[in-house]
Amino acid sequence: MKSTNLSLIAGTVALAAVTGFAALSAPGDADATGAKAAARLPVERSSLLCPAPGLSELAETTYTSFTPASGVGGEAGTAELKPSVPTTADAGDGTTAKKDTKKKAADSDKPVVSLKEPGKPATADASGSDAPALVGTATGKLAPGWTTQQTTTVSTGATRGLLGVSCTGPDTDFWFPAASTAKSSEDYVHLTNPDDTAAVADIELYGPDGSLKSDVGEGITVPARSSVPVLISTLTSEVADDVTIHVTTRTGRVGAVVRAADDATGSDWLTASVDPTGTLVLPGIPADATSVRLVVFAPGEEDADLKLKLLGKTGAISPAGHEDLHVKSNMTAGVDLKDITRGEAGSLLLTPAQSGQATPVVAALRVVRGTGDKQEVAYIPATGPVGAQATVAGNRAKGSILSLTAPGATGTVKVTASAGSGGGERTVKTYTVKGGTTLAVTPQVPAGLKGSYALTVETESGGPVHAARTLTLPQDGIPMFTVQTLPDDGGTVEVPAAEQDLSVLDD
Numbered sequence: 001m002k003s004t005n006l007s008l009i010a011g012t013v014a015l016a017a018v019t020g021f022a023a024l025s026a027p028g029d030a031d032a033t034g035a036k037a038a039a040r041l042p043v044e045r046s047s048l049l050c051p052a053p054g055l056s057e058l059a060e061t062t063y064t065s066f067t068p069a070s071g072v073g074g075e076a077g078t079a080e081l082k083p084s085v086p087t088t089a090d091a092g093d094g095t096t097a098k099k100d101t102k103k104k105a106a107d108s109d110k111p112v113v114s115l116k117e118p119g120k121p122a123t124a125d126a127s128g129s130d131a132p133a134l135v136g137t138a139t140g141k142l143a144p145g146w147t148t149q150q151t152t153t154v155s156t157g158a159t160r161g162l163l164g165v166s167c168t169g170p171d172t173d174f175w176f177p178a179a180s181t182a183k184s185s186e187d188y189v190h191l192t193n194p195d196d197t198a199a200v201a202d203i204e205l206y207g208p209d210g211s212l213k214s215d216v217g218e219g220i221t222v223p224a225r226s227s228v229p230v231l232i233s234t235l236t237s238e239v240a241d242d243v244t245i246h247v248t249t250r251t252g253r254v255g256a257v258v259r260a261a262d263d264a265t266g267s268d269w270l271t272a273s274v275d276p277t278g279t280l281v282l283p284g285i286p287a288d289a290t291s292v293r294l295v296v297f298a299p300g301e302e303d304a305d306l307k308l309k310l311l312g313k314t315g316a317i318s319p320a321g322h323e324d325l326h327v328k329s330n331m332t333a334g335v336d337l338k339d340i341t342r343g344e345a346g347s348l349l350l351t352p353a354q355s356g357q358a359t360p361v362v363a364a365l366r367v368v369r370g371t372g373d374k375q376e377v378a379y380i381p382a383t384g385p386v387g388a389q390a391t392v393a394g395n396r397a398k399g400s401i402l403s404l405t406a407p408g409a410t411g412t413v414k415v416t417a418s419a420g421s422g423g424g425e426r427t428v429k430t431y432t433v434k435g436g437t438t439l440a441v442t443p444q445v446p447a448g449l450k451g452s453y454a455l456t457v458e459t460e461s462g463g464p465v466h467a468a469r470t471l472t473l474p475q476d477g478i479p480m481f482t483v484q485t486l487p488d489d490g491g492t493v494e495v496p497a498a499e500q501d502l503s504v505l506d507d
Contacts, residue, residue: 040388040492042072042144049255050081050134050167051190051269052227053126053152056159061126061152063112064394066418066454067138068145068491069119077140079115081148081167083132084192084227115142121393121421121454133192133227134167145491147454149394149484154267155475158186161266161376162473163259164482166392169490170194170253174272176245177332178295178364178379181205181212181233184263189245191220192227192255199252203230206297206332207240222254229259242334244297244362265368265377268482273381276300278358280382282365283347283438284403284468284483285310285340290375291368292337294348296361298327304359305352308335311405312346316436324353327361345440347405347466350382369479378470378483385464386413386457387488392469393454395443399472402455403440406433409463415455417443422451433465457486 053061065079112134113124118141138146152163170193179187193199203217217235222228232245247256261267274280276299285292298304304327309316319340327333340346348365352358365380395417404413412432419426424446433439446453457467467486474480 038494038496040494042070042492043490044139044143046138046143046146047169047194048081048136048146048148048167049170049192049194050148050150051165051192051257051259052133052229053131053150054154054159054163055129056154056157057129058156059127059129059131059152059154061131061150062394063124063148063150064121064421064452065113065115065148066121066391066393067115067118067142068389068391068456070144072141072144075140077138077142079136079138079142079146080111081113081134081136082109082111084135085225086132118142119426120419121452123421123452133190135192135194135225145389145391145489147391147393147489149392151394151471153473158263159261159267161268162471162480162482163268164394164471164484165257165269165271166484168255168257168271170255172249172253174247174256175276175297175362176258176270176272177297177362178270178366179232179243179245179258179260180241181236181239181243182241183239186261187232188229188259189232189247190227190229190257190259191222193222193224193252194255195252196224197252198223199254200250201254202248202250203235204246205232205236206244206246206330207238208242208332210331212236212238212240212243242295242332244332260379262377265375268378270364270379271381273362273364274384276360276362278352278360280350280361280363281347281405281407281466282363282380282382283405283466283485284380284470285346285348285365285367286369286470286481287341287343287345287440288369289341289367290339290371292340293366294335294337294363295332295366296325296327296363297332298329298359298361300360301329302359303328304361305354305357306350306361307353309349310340310346311349311407311436311438312344313437316349345403345438347403347438349407367483369481374478376478376480378481380468380483381485383466383485384487386459386467386486389456389458389491390467390486390489391454391456392484392486394471395453395455397445397449400443401440401470402443403438403468403470404431404433405438405466406435406463407466408435410435411462411465412460413465414458414460415443417446418454418456420446420449420451420453424449424453430460435463
């Protein structure tokens with residue numbers, strides 16, 4: 001009898017290249033044992049989900065889709081974002097509603113924004129309150145590093161502001177510190193399902209005293225290729241200024257993001273914090289921030305004791321009166337850092353108070369610019385380093401600031417400003433970020449820019465660098481702004497070096 005044995009690892013190589021599961025370590029060379037190290041391959045498929053832009057008729061939204069030009073071969077591929085399929089609740093009731101639902105379902109097969117080639121952004125616009133959530137997939141050359149920026153301007157009302165979000169990939173577990181169930185707040189969790197079968201999600205809420213009692217946050221059904229907004233104040237009767245939201249799925253996967261709104265400070269999107277860990281970096285606090293509030297949650301069984309450091313232009317300082325922070329297990333802690341940056345852009349570094357006692361936590365910042373009735377809010381979640389490559393789209397000729405932070409050793413990154421969506425040539429510049437500092441720069445705009453452009457940050461050498469991009473758009477005396485972090489885009493995946501064992505064995 002004859003049999004053929006194939007290496008299981010070889011199968012894993014093909015699977016990783018398709019799914020996009022990544023690990024961060026150097027490719028290429030053999031290790032000390034002589035075995036070949038893992039290689040990095042570009043992903044062949046990426047998914048993105050954009051939440052419904054807003055609930056205001058005055059909302060004006062721009063989508064900017066982009067994939068970095070990597071020069072890697074392969075099929076041309078496609079990258080399209082289409083409207084989510086409306087649920088019955090979206091359309092209303094009765095015969096008219098059924099007809100409207102059928103029409104919207106038919107429209108959901110028409111791309112809202114379609115990217116044609118790597119290296120050049122594609123844009124699309126939407127208006128009003130009924131713009132849908134988007135579900136999208138990129139393949140071939142357009143998959144590695146695919147990103148889409150959704151930027152919405154609302155001029156007046158409780159949801160006023162410049163709302164920006166880098167559309168997210170689907171997952172099964174999300175943490176959102178810095179939400180609120182206060183009477184002045186209206187915070188929604190937007191759940192979007194990219195798949196052809198329904199997903200079931202649970203939403204847990206945690207305040208300063210622990211879990212907030214809720215009987216309706218469990219078993220939320222998100223229909224296939226649809227989106228469901230959930231007002232968190234309807235999940236509990238308890239009121240808290242600082243709330244951590246935990247979204248998990250029982251079946252399927254979803255994209256999750258929070259649209260936070262407050263009567264005094266307007267609204268913006270809050271994306272998920274990096275997974276719980278002992279050391280966190282929150283980059284890109286604007287120089288003119290008038291109020292900065294840190295919200296931290298410890299999801300494990302142990303309390304967390306943290307040290308706070310502000311990484312500024314010249315080095316690290318401890319915020320006066322807030323050098324240390326104690327976070328009780330399963331409780332949300334909020335700290336008012338006021339105008340911590342005092343005219344100099346910075347980033348916040350959270351580390352264990354004692355070496356060897358790194359209790360995992362999640363965190364986010366609620367940042368306000370302006371005063372009185374001219375305030376505007378944005379959110380900065382803890383984020384991972386740019387790693388091999390990170391990209392943010394939707395930059396304009398004016399109003400973009402890139403913050404680069406090296407929490408440990410000095411790091412060097414290459415920043416590429418892409419060609420414009422309507423024309424222009426890309427530019428490249430290298431920055432060295434001294435360890436323990438934040439470098440805030442105005443990006444070099446592409447030569448002959450027409451339209452918007454994307455920024456791609458790549459690690460060149462040295463220690464890890466964390467990054468965030470701030471967009472500003474002053475309007476009627478209100479310093480409207482939004483901040484997006486730039487974690488590694490997962491455009492390449494590390495796959496183990498393996499040889500197929502094709503030997504034929506005789507039994």
